[in-house]
Amino acid sequence: MKKRLISVAVTLPLFLIVMFYDKVIFLFHIAILAISILSASEIFYMAKVHRQKNLRTVVATMIAMVLGYIITICDVNVFKGDFSNLYKIVETKHPSMDLSLVMVFALIAILFIINMFKVHVSTFEEKGRAILTAVFCFIYVGLGVWHISLMRFMPSGKYYIVFIMLCAWFSDTGGYIIGRKFGKHKLSNSASPNKSYEGLVGMFIFTIPLSILYYFLYSNGYLTYLLGKNIPNFSFPQLMLLTVIFTLTGFLGDMGESLIKRMYDTKDSSKLFPGHGGVFDIFDSVILTAPISYYVFLLLQ
Numbered sequence: 001m002k003k004r005l006i007s008v009a010v011t012l013p014l015f016l017i018v019m020f021y022d023k024v025i026f027l028f029h030i031a032i033l034a035i036s037i038l039s040a041s042e043i044f045y046m047a048k049v050h051r052q053k054n055l056r057t058v059v060a061t062m063i064a065m066v067l068g069y070i071i072t073i074c075d076v077n078v079f080k081g082d083f084s085n086l087y088k089i090v091e092t093k094h095p096s097m098d099l100s101l102v103m104v105f106a107l108i109a110i111l112f113i114i115n116m117f118k119v120h121v122s123t124f125e126e127k128g129r130a131i132l133t134a135v136f137c138f139i140y141v142g143l144g145v146w147h148i149s150l151m152r153f154m155p156s157g158k159y160y161i162v163f164i165m166l167c168a169w170f171s172d173t174g175g176y177i178i179g180r181k182f183g184k185h186k187l188s189n190s191a192s193p194n195k196s197y198e199g200l201v202g203m204f205i206f207t208i209p210l211s212i213l214y215y216f217l218y219s220n221g222y223l224t225y226l227l228g229k230n231i232p233n234f235s236f237p238q239l240m241l242l243t244v245i246f247t248l249t250g251f252l253g254d255m256g257e258s259l260i261k262r263m264y265d266t267k268d269s270s271k272l273f274p275g276h277g278g279v280f281d282i283f284d285s286v287i288l289t290a291p292i293s294y295y296v297f298l299l300l301q
Contacts, residue, residue: 019158029149033069036145037062038279039287040137042269046261047133054130056114061134064107065142072146107138140287141280147290154297156232163214163232164293167246168285170210171203172254178202192258203247211243234300242296246289253288257281 018027044058111131151157179199187195215236217223223231234242257280261267270278 016162019152019161025152028152029069029073032145032149033066035279035283036065036069036142038272039141039145039269039283040065042278042280043137043141043260044133046264046266046269047129048264049130049133054126057111057127057130057134060110060114061107061137064110065138068138068142069146069149073149104135104139104143108135111135144287144291145283147294148286151290151294151297154301156230156297159227159230159232160293160297163242164246164289165286166210167207167243168250168253168289170206171247171250172285174202174204174206175199175251175254176202178205188255192255192262195255195258200251203251204244207243207247208240211239215239238300242293245296246293249289249292250285253285256288257284 015031018024018031040061041058044061049058108131111134148161151160154160175195176199179194179196179202182198182202183194183196185197186193187197187200214223215234218231218233257269261269268277269280272278273282276282
């Protein structure tokens with residue numbers, strides 16, 4: 001727990017600074033790209049793709065993720081030779097995920113082509129695993145995490161991001177504390193034997209009071225006074241519903257990562273952050289929540 005607190009104390013303030021301070025907003029988008037690249041590389045590592053002489057697949061996927069992200073936040077201007085938006089990303093812009101979705105099929109085609117040759121280097125089974133891992137990384141990790149950047153372009157985007165991350169991390173903390181102390185009824189031995197129904201309840205024990213506190217501070221004008229007029233204006237029923245949805249999606253993202261690690265027989269995605277594991281370990285809940293919350297917030301705007 002001590003190592004976890006140290007990791008959070010170091011990384012969280014830096015993340016909040018680059019997200020809220022508009023003059024360095026490009027650093028925020030670079031951080032989001034780094035999260036997707038590092039998470040994908042950790043999945044490749046767990047799948048042992050790099051040991052199966054399929055580095056071409058890994059490299060092609062990383063290049064596709066970088067290009068896909070640039071296309072997402074800069075839109076079609078990059079094809080006109082206008083790279084100014086790489087450095088001057090403003091909130092008034094309306095980026096699109098459409099071209100990045102096209103990149104999925106382009107990546108699949110490229111992976112098929114580069115794996116047509118030198119078949120003797122790795123078996124067909126290994127090549128198939130590498131291709132499926134690459135597509136999974138691009139769609140789930142890449143497109144999932146990039147919705148955080150898309151959310152940042154919304155008028156209240158920075159607060160939306162803080163909200164979903166607080167939901168994810170408070171639920172993770174609640175599940176860990178309550179589950180460890182009171183957990184007796186296992187949820188799924190196949191995916192994560194340490195997860196319990198008591199831990200699931202503990203997630204809501206931590207996130208719902210957080211949302212009640214938010215509503216109290218907003219309804220009494222404290223948040224508007226401190227942070228300005230772009231604070232999200234949710235009714236109490238909306239706030240409770242969003243909290244339940246994001247807590248559940250965070251839980252499913254966490255269970256999904258546990259299933260992946262169980263499949264590859266590993267405890268952590270990496271040892272980058274002491275006490276936490278890797279980037280994928282930290283953002284597993286957010287990766288699934290980000291795209292769902294993005295479209296929910298679009299409907300509420």
